[in-house]
Amino acid sequence: xxxxKMLAAALMLATFAARAELEITVTGGDVAALPxxxxxxxxxxxxxxxxAQVVHNDLxxxxxxxxxxxxxxxxxxxxxxGVNYPTWRSQGMxxxxxxxxxxxxxxxxxxxFFLLDTVRGxxxxxxxxxxxxxxxxxxxxxxxxDQIYEKLLGVPGYFNTKIAYIASSGLxxxxxxxxxxxxxxGENPREIAASREPLMSPAWSPDRKQLAFVGYERGRSAIxxxxxxTGQVRKLIAEPGINGSPAWSPDGKRMAITLSFENxxxxxxxxxxxxxxxxxxxxxxxxxxxxxxPDGSKLVFTSDRGGRPQVxxxxxxxxxxxxxxxxxxxxxxxxxxPDGKSLAxxxxxxxxxxxxxxxxxxxxxxxxxxxxxxxxPSFAPGGAVVIFATQGARGAELxxxxxxxxxxxxxxxxxxxxxxxxxxxxx
Amino acid sequence: xxxxxxxxxxxIFLHLALFVALFASSFFTRKIEATPIIEAVLVAPAAPAAPAxxxxxxxxxxxxxxxxxxxxxxRKEIERQEQERKQEEAxxxxxxxxRKKQQELELKAEAERRAQEDxxxxxxxxxxRQDQLRKQQEDEERxxxxxxxxxxxxxxxxxxxxxxxxxxxxxxxxxxxEDAARAAAARAAAQMPWLSQVxxxxxxxxxxxxxxxxxxxxxxxxxxxxxxxxxxxxxxRSCGSPxxxxxxxxxxxxxxxxxxxxxxxxxxxxxNVQFCPTADACR
Numbered sequence: 001x002x003x004x005k006m007l008a009a010a011l012m013l014a015t016f017a018a019r020a021e022l023e024i025t026v027t028g029g030d031v032a033a034l035p036x037x038x039x040x041x042x043x044x045x046x047x048x049x050x051x052a053q054v055v056h057n058d059l060x061x062x063x064x065x066x067x068x069x070x071x072x073x074x075x076x077x078x079x080x081x082g083v084n085y086p087t088w089r090s091q092g093m094x095x096x097x098x099x100x101x102x103x104x105x106x107x108x109x110x111x112x113f114f115l116l117d118t119v120r121g122x123x124x125x126x127x128x129x130x131x132x133x134x135x136x137x138x139x140x141x142x143x144x145x146d147q148i149y150e151k152l153l154g155v156p157g158y159f160n161t162k163i164a165y166i167a168s169s170g171l172x173x174x175x176x177x178x179x180x181x182x183x184x185x186g187e188n189p190r191e192i193a194a195s196r197e198p199l200m201s202p203a204w205s206p207d208r209k210q211l212a213f214v215g216y217e218r219g220r221s222a223i224x225x226x227x228x229x230t231g232q233v234r235k236l237i238a239e240p241g242i243n244g245s246p247a248w249s250p251d252g253k254r255m256a257i258t259l260s261f262e263n264x265x266x267x268x269x270x271x272x273x274x275x276x277x278x279x280x281x282x283x284x285x286x287x288x289x290x291x292x293x294p295d296g297s298k299l300v301f302t303s304d305r306g307g308r309p310q311v312x313x314x315x316x317x318x319x320x321x322x323x324x325x326x327x328x329x330x331x332x333x334x335x336x337x338p339d340g341k342s343l344a345x346x347x348x349x350x351x352x353x354x355x356x357x358x359x360x361x362x363x364x365x366x367x368x369x370x371x372x373x374x375x376x377p378s379f380a381p382g383g384a385v386v387i388f389a390t391q392g393a394r395g396a397e398l399x400x401x402x403x404x405x406x407x408x409x410x411x412x413x414x415x416x417x418x419x420x421x422x423x424x425x426x427x
Numbered sequence: 428x429x430x431x432x433x434x435x436x437x438x439i440f441l442h443l444a445l446f447v448a449l450f451a452s453s454f455f456t457r458k459i460e461a462t463p464i465i466e467a468v469l470v471a472p473a474a475p476a477a478p479a480x481x482x483x484x485x486x487x488x489x490x491x492x493x494x495x496x497x498x499x500x501x502r503k504e505i506e507r508q509e510q511e512r513k514q515e516e517a518x519x520x521x522x523x524x525x526r527k528k529q530q531e532l533e534l535k536a537e538a539e540r541r542a543q544e545d546x547x548x549x550x551x552x553x554x555x556r557q558d559q560l561r562k563q564q565e566d567e568e569r570x571x572x573x574x575x576x577x578x579x580x581x582x583x584x585x586x587x588x589x590x591x592x593x594x595x596x597x598x599x600x601x602x603x604x605e606d607a608a609r610a611a612a613a614r615a616a617a618q619m620p621w622l623s624q625v626x627x628x629x630x631x632x633x634x635x636x637x638x639x640x641x642x643x644x645x646x647x648x649x650x651x652x653x654x655x656x657x658x659x660x661x662x663x664r665s666c667g668s669p670x671x672x673x674x675x676x677x678x679x680x681x682x683x684x685x686x687x688x689x690x691x692x693x694x695x696x697x698x699n700v701q702f703c704p705t706a707d708a709c710r
Binding site: 021022023024025026027028029030031032033034035063064089094117119120152153154155383384404 | 618622623625626629630633634635636637638639668669670673674676677678680681695697698699700701702703704705706708709
């Protein structure tokens with residue numbers, strides 16, 4: 001009787017003691033780009049490419065990293081043993097990448113890199129990548145970027161993806177259109193198709209093996225499908241009038257397109273296996289630029305049924321469309337973010353065409369570009385960055401912007417480039 | 428007991444009755460003797476005269492018979508004397524017998540009385556014994572009850588004492604707890620400015636990775652040295668992703684040394700830091 005009471009008292013005191021353990025709450029925290037330093041790799045002379053610089057650019061362009069400038073580095077170790085952690089810590093560099101391109105004893109080249117956590121003095125990643133083709137060193141660099149990105153952010157990197165776009169050059173009879181494909185950083189451009197007549201609207205298949213685009217033949221449009229592996233181009237649809245804006249469904253089995261042969265431009269869904277078509281919209285206004293939601297259940301499209309072009313959402317099985325844009329004089333060319341929560345679109349206000357991000361839940365719009373004539377937004381896989389076409393000093397060029405609008409970069413291209421389309425991840 | 432009295436009474440009564448009868452019989456004897464005795468003498472010296480008579484404890488006073496015939500010097504006289512003598516003898520014998528009988532009776536009565544007395548004594552003894560036994564039992568019972576009462580009292584006393592002690596202890600504990608709580612509250616209040624400095628520093632050093640979860644609530648347990656050097660940061664409740672966990676741990680480590688309290692006595696070695704993106708998520 002007495003002992004339990006004493007025990008209870010002791011427990012009571014114990015709870016006081018436990019409660020006495022201090023507790024504080026920290027809220028907020030800066031959602032900021034992660035600080036990282038990419039130390040120039042120690043490289044054998046025959047490795048011409050500055051891998052660290054490629055990784056640096058990749059990470060910086062994503063908007064999710066704050067990369068230390070090389071001139072600010074106080075030491076340049078090439079392996080973890082040489083790292084003086086307090087130095088990097090004092091510069092606020094929580095993350096550090098060191099690496100080498102070296103020749104193995106058997107004569108083969110390899111790249112080796114380490115991702116280090118300077119706060120804890122711990123290694124987060126360490127990999128050795130054999131280099132079979134020295135001309136593809138850039139791919140190795142993008143691969144390293146991907147690894148770092150995924151390790152630090154928990155989502156896959158997208159640096160080894162491709163972009164397709166339309167380049168045009170010349171005037172009048174000299175005018176020439178090219179369907180181009182390049183690395184995600186704009187490097188390694190190559191021509192896929194070329195024509196004296198316009199090429200438009202490249203669209204990647206979800207498996208990244210095919211590209212759909214709109215081509216003209218003697219003034220008549222058609223939708224073509226290009227297969228990367230074979231280089232073959234086949235005509236999918238060539239109806240009278242407009243054949244435009246192809247968009248692959250997420251499962252790759254269907255394609256949403258704009259056709260005008262029945263009446264005026266409306267949205268159709270074509271079954272790519274059977275060739276069967278289904279008309280989704282039926283309105284006297286112009287309905288165009290369809291894009292699929294990531295789950296394939298819905299489509300967004302542009303329609304001027306309200307007077308001016310605005311973005312509408314409709315079930316992929318048809319029905320009544322729902323207008324989703326109300327800000328600005330007009331909105332068009334929308335596409336879903338990979339998480340399906342927002343739309344990237346072209347917003348027009350005060351005569352300026354800018355890229356906007358519309359939050360579908362709240363209806364809030366955020367403008368993330370500041371050009372005068374920005375167009376054709378396309379999300380990078382993962383949704384960290386949007387690529388779009390903008391009017392540069394020497395004509396139309398491609399640019400990327402991080403979804404927070406903080407990091408904008410233009411990609412070096414020759415001539416007028418438009419209508420970029422970011423490839424999916426290779427899965 | 429009653430029975431014994433009854434026996435006693437009965438015997439007394441019997442004795443009295445006997446005496447009364449004896450006494451009364453003397454009257455009868457005298458009356459009857461006046462004539463029948465002569466007649467008996469005349470008719471026959473038969474013995475059976477007596478039996479009809481009531482027992483005569485005292486064969487009356489052998490008074491000389493008033494009608495005693497004058498002894499005759501002749502044979503008749505002799506015969507008469509002889510007869511008289513015989514009669515006297517018979518009478519004597521009878522008296523003797525009577526006396527003996529009486530004696531016997533008395534003896535018997537005496538024996539009976541003794542037996543009665545014994546019985547009575549025995550009964551008395553038995554009664555005394557019973558009484559004593561009863562008394563003893565009663566005494567024992569009383570003792571037992573007394574003992575029980577004493578024990579009960581003792582138990583109650585002990586219980587009361589225990590209760591008092593418990594109450595005192597409880598009160599002491601409550602007082603101690605209250606004191607501790609008050610002291611803790613006072614201390615906590617005094618620690619507030621220091622802790623908000625700590626929180627502010629950690630918050631400045633906390634960088635959430637981009638595109639991480641918008642809702643989480645995790646706890647890092649900090650162990651520090653006096654002077655604020657963080658010797659250990661342990662995630663006691665995960666934020667849900669390794670990157671967020673790393674970010675909060677880094678925030679703590681980067682904040683080392685933590686601000687020191689103005690008064691060293693306010694220092695606590697362990698601080699639990701809760702991290703959440705919004706105050707809403709903390710709940």
